[in-house]
Amino acid sequence: MCADIANRGACNCSFQGPADCTRAASLTGRPSITINAHSPRWASPAVAFIPELIMTRFAFIAALAVFMAAPAEAQDITAGSLKISAPWIRATPKGASVGGGYMTIANSGTAGDRLVGGTSDVSNRLEIHEMSMEGGVMKMRPVAGLDIKPGQTVELKPGGYHVMFVGLRQPLEQGQHVKATLRFEKAGDVAVDFTVKGIGAQDGGPSKAHGH
Numbered sequence: 110m111c112a113d114i115a116n117r118g119a120c121n122c123s124f125q126g127p128a129d130c131t132r133a134a135s136l137t138g139r140p141s142i143t144i145n146a147h148s149p150r151w152a153s154p155a156v157a158f159i160p161e162l163i164m165t166r167f168a169f170i171a172a173l174a175v176f177m178a179a180p181a182e183a184q185d186i187t188a189g190s191l192k193i194s195a196p197w198i199r200a201t202p203k204g205a206s207v208g209g210g211y212m213t214i215a216n217s218g219t220a221g222d223r224l225v226g227g228t229s230d231v232s233n234r235l236e237i238h239e240m241s242m243e244g245g246v247m248k249m250r251p252v253a254g255l256d257i258k259p260g261q262t263v264e265l266k267p268g269g270y271h272v273m274f275v276g277l278r279q280p281l282e283q284g285q286h287v288k289a290t291l292r293f294e295k296a297g298d299v300a301v302d303f304t305v306k307g308i309g310a311q312d313g314g315p316s317k318a319h320g321h
């Protein structure tokens with residue numbers, strides 16, 4: 110049964126016969142259906158008979174593969190005299206309503222600029238927050254803006270300033286990329302791609318009691 114394909118190690122023969130195998134192979138344009146090994150639902154002969162579903166699923170997995178092949182680290186972004194480096198956001202547990210975003214913003218110009226807000230694809234709002242120790246307790250509060258003076262490099266990091274994705278519409282998973290737009294008084298709107306790092310990621314400084 111489906112010996113031709115099985116001999117090439119491409120079909121796990123979870124399909125029920127030669128006809129199914131040939132059909133599935135021709136649908137994908139090539140016989141390497143190694144996805145079989147990881148997707149139990151593919152093993153159902155009933156599913157295999159629905160070409161549209163197969164194609165949809167295959168296209169989805171292909172898209173996912175491209176997505177996952179994206180660079181692990183986000184690129185630096187230059188906007189006017191500002192350079193935004195290593196933007197990252199911490200992964201969130203299921204059901205979390207907020208997530209913290211961090212980056213370094215350097216101003217090489219002769220005029221100051223100010224981060225005043227932004228928007229994101231994954232949350233209802235994007236706020237600028239400051240964390241500080243108050244009476245031995247780490248607290249955070251929203252601020253209207255964050256100045257980046259001429260020649261200054263401002264670090265947004267756990268335990269300090271950060272952008273807060275408020276009203277998350279989905280959990281943030283490690284390895285994902287989150288698109289956001291940061292608004293600066295002078296540089297204007299700047300598109301930033303945040304890399305989602307692990308829930309325990311620190312990259313400098315403690316980040317306790319980081320909830321609302």
Ligand SMILES: [Cu+2]
Nearest residue numbers: 209238249273
């Ligand atoms: Cu916050």
